[in-house]
Amino acid sequence: xxxxxxxxxxxxxxxxxxxxxxxxxxxxxxxxxxxxxxxxxxxxxxxxxxxxxxxxxxxxxxxxxxxxxxxxxxxxxxxxxxxxxxxxxxxxxxxxxxxxxxxxxxxxxxxxxxxxxxxxxxxxxxxxxxxxxxxxxxxxxxxxxxxxxxxxxxxxxxxxxxxxxxxxxxxxxxxxxxxxxxxxxxxxxxxxxxxxxxxxxxxxxxxxxxxxxxxxxxxxxxxxxxxxxxxxxxxxxxxxx
Amino acid sequence: xxxxxxxxxxxxxxxxxxxxxxxxxxxxxxxxxxxxxxxxxxxxxxxxxxxxxxxxxxxxxxxxxxxxxxxxxxxxxxxxxxxxxxxxxxxxxxxxxxxxxxxxxxxxxxxxxxxxxxxxxxxxxxxxxxxxxxxxxxxxxxxxxxxxxxxxxxxxxxxxxxxxxxxxxxxxxxxxxxxxxxxxxxxxxxxxxxxxxxxxxxxxxxxxxxxxxxxxxxxxxxxxxxxxxxxxxxxxxxxxxxxxxxxxxxxxxxxxxxxxxxxxxxxxxxxxxxxxxxxxxxxxxxxxxxxxxxxxxxxxxxxxxx
Numbered sequence: 001x002x003x004x005x006x007x008x009x010x011x012x013x014x015x016x017x018x019x020x021x022x023x024x025x026x027x028x029x030x031x032x033x034x035x036x037x038x039x040x041x042x043x044x045x046x047x048x049x050x051x052x053x054x055x056x057x058x059x060x061x062x063x064x065x066x067x068x069x070x071x072x073x074x075x076x077x078x079x080x081x082x083x084x085x086x087x088x089x090x091x092x093x094x095x096x097x098x099x100x101x102x103x104x105x106x107x108x109x110x111x112x113x114x115x116x117x118x119x120x121x122x123x124x125x126x127x128x129x130x131x132x133x134x135x136x137x138x139x140x141x142x143x144x145x146x147x148x149x150x151x152x153x154x155x156x157x158x159x160x161x162x163x164x165x166x167x168x169x170x171x172x173x174x175x176x177x178x179x180x181x182x183x184x185x186x187x188x189x190x191x192x193x194x195x196x197x198x199x200x201x202x203x204x205x206x207x208x209x210x211x212x213x214x215x216x217x218x219x220x221x222x223x224x225x226x227x228x229x230x231x232x233x234x235x236x237x238x239x240x241x
Numbered sequence: 242x243x244x245x246x247x248x249x250x251x252x253x254x255x256x257x258x259x260x261x262x263x264x265x266x267x268x269x270x271x272x273x274x275x276x277x278x279x280x281x282x283x284x285x286x287x288x289x290x291x292x293x294x295x296x297x298x299x300x301x302x303x304x305x306x307x308x309x310x311x312x313x314x315x316x317x318x319x320x321x322x323x324x325x326x327x328x329x330x331x332x333x334x335x336x337x338x339x340x341x342x343x344x345x346x347x348x349x350x351x352x353x354x355x356x357x358x359x360x361x362x363x364x365x366x367x368x369x370x371x372x373x374x375x376x377x378x379x380x381x382x383x384x385x386x387x388x389x390x391x392x393x394x395x396x397x398x399x400x401x402x403x404x405x406x407x408x409x410x411x412x413x414x415x416x417x418x419x420x421x422x423x424x425x426x427x428x429x430x431x432x433x434x435x436x437x438x439x440x441x442x443x444x445x446x447x448x449x450x451x452x453x454x455x456x457x458x459x460x461x462x463x464x465x466x467x468x469x470x471x472x473x474x475x476x477x478x479x480x481x482x483x484x485x486x487x488x489x490x491x492x493x494x495x496x497x498x499x500x501x502x503x504x505x506x507x508x509x510x511x512x513x514x515x516x517x518x519x520x521x522x523x524x525x526x527x528x529x530x531x532x533x534x535x536x537x538x539x540x541x542x543x544x545x546x547x
Binding site (some may be wrong): 008009010011012013014016018021022023047048049050051052053054055056057059061062063067133134135136137138139140178179198199202203204207208 | 261262263264265266267268270366367376377378421422424425426470471472473474475476477478495496497502504505506507508509530531533534536537538541542
């Protein structure tokens, strides 16, 4: 079978394995399974594996693993086309209070799409979003699959502080802000749960390849869940696929 | 046993070797910029190689020891004084309880590392004590040091190199030579650009920080545009944004980025980059991968020993 990847050295202690030059769920699934297979080998000297849209980058200690052994492992990890690991993903149900003070830009998105705010919520919350990669901020998920009708340009004047848990739309993308941060996305809702907590292990509950679903909740439910999150009683609903 | 910060200087943070294993979730490594000064200072004190230190930038701290303590100030010469006595960089000293340690402006280099016997005892988060200011993690409450901070020091045996023991740690002078391997996206640049990149001297700009060293020089023209689909970033990757002016990505770099990376600096030369300051000059020297890997292995073997 023809090799569908390229190995790009990044200096003496990192290497990128690249599958194609486009963003697609198929290529991202190849990345996820090859990166998972490499991680499962638990080789000494591999310090970080960073999966992205169409590649993964391995940071390694050249004293602990020589380049020949690393290349051999990379080729092995990338070889199998049948993805044994593609079934190992988790669906996370993220409760979101949409609109009002939780989502001050919901009306903006609705006006841009020419639909009602309620219809925005329906279209946003009925989709499954796959996590292509995490980055930009710790635990910030780059998600695939937003309904194209919800595309809304970024705000002309970015906010200086977007609150933790904000759910927003920026251009073709939707996502959850893991920490308070400046930003120009349209905020349509907010989740009371904390997908990122530096004190928990792992600090970010999801990984590239996992799936997010947004579940609309009321203001009362937001308050109740926020209290449960605070005292550690809330468990995010998940489902293994 | 602790060190009390009387004057923190403009940017002093607790750092160690950085947090490994969390880049996949978007966490920068953080950690020391100059690993040579860091590891050698800890080796001189017979510390754990990863014992946490204070990294000072351009201007040092003024601090008081609450108990007797051995220490080394490694890297740039910040004009250190123990009470009224000048101290030399990269050298072991013994402080008594109540002794004042003060640093001034950098006379050489850009960063100075205060290592103490035992290392600073701040909480370990995700396998590291390093401060990540952007993510507000590690060090002292995820921030730079401030007046009044009391930094605990890990208890340790008394074993260390004798007072006055030192190591050789020259700071960059003249045009610093940074060896670099082309790639991972060298094919996004024209042959002329590659020649220009490896031949012209660049100037370090004042916008440089722990995330990246921004350089000024004749701009490069990429043939495919400078943007790629975001991928992972190694320590020392040289990315070229639309300005055509390279940025060497350093300890606090983002985990992923969408600019083409023309080359990657050898890990054994990053400590030189870490000590460059605004207006310093730098020249990239093209190196092949096999030579880079051999140099990395040789370098790391010398790091953990004296």
